[in-house]
Amino acid sequence: MSSNPTADLRAAIRSIPDYPRPGVMFRDITTLLGNARAFRRAVDELVQPWPGAKIDKVAGIEARGFILGGAVAHQLSAGFVPIRKKGKLPRDTVSLPYSLEYGLDAIEMHRDAIDTGERVILVDDLIATGGTATAAVDLLRRIGAEVVAAVFVVDLPDLGGAEKLRAKGVTVRTLVSFEGE
Template sequence: MTDTTNAISAELIESIRTIPNYPKEGVLFRDITTLLSNPRAFRRAVDALVQPWAGSKIEQVAGIEARGFILGGAVAHQLSAGFLPVRKKGKLPFKTLQQDYQLEYGMDTIEIHCDAVKQGEKVIVVDDLIATGGTAEAAVKLLRSAGADVVAACFIVDLPELQGRAKLEALDIPVRTLVEFPGH
């Protein structure tokens, strides 16, 4: 890492609030709402997420509900790309394509509109954090089933102990994260 990269990482880490024992005992929740409300940190995060793909003709940015909508919209704007919402089941008004995925206790489903992406469109997946990688993995599979060329996945926070990055890399998806935190 360069000194500039270290300074940006330190600034982003300082702007993220940690909430102990949320949503359950033993979890350290990494809350990016404090980063989003800090104009400098928010801008630096978006710029850092965009930087590797500037000028590469990304056509869509797929933001995973809900914080991925905020980040994905900003990234899409910077890349002059469209924004594609990846939503929880039952939230989209038109015909949808669905992908089920495993939760800690049970299953869940994400959806996109059936016409959200064209065959071969270059898409980046964006969310705030990668932990176990289940939702991001499902998003990649869903987008690919719709014909997208998923070129990367981007997150502000990585929780490497939970090995979510490995799930995406097993699908040949390059993963960009800006900061890492230990633990869950």
């Protein structure tokens, strides 16, 4: 890989036009995940500000956030907490509904996954409108977590999600930006 990590990561992400609907350019990180050097660089860049910081847990949003979040948690010697769609976790959960373009959805996590005051980094592959990530921050805060940051490989800044998180007082780190949807 070259000395420009952003260009290298951008090149490792596949763009698929008109998916899931006409006019949308889908940014597929599975090609980045399948490229060992790009995957390693992405994880290294996501954790870069926090080595040595006390991070207790990394919370990953289903599903690609699980892959990235597990790797980030490993690098930071932190525990990992899955944030899932409603009905997927087997024990006592805390749930939060949130709005999508086409209606409502809900995310949840195990009630005992994070102790009050634990420092948490939220991880997902992409930030677009910020609906799911904002709901995840609210869910984490509801159970007493201190959300240190939210990190994403891809930002779609035209859709405003990262700014919504910053407006909630969350530090946001993204590695690659793409214009449009």
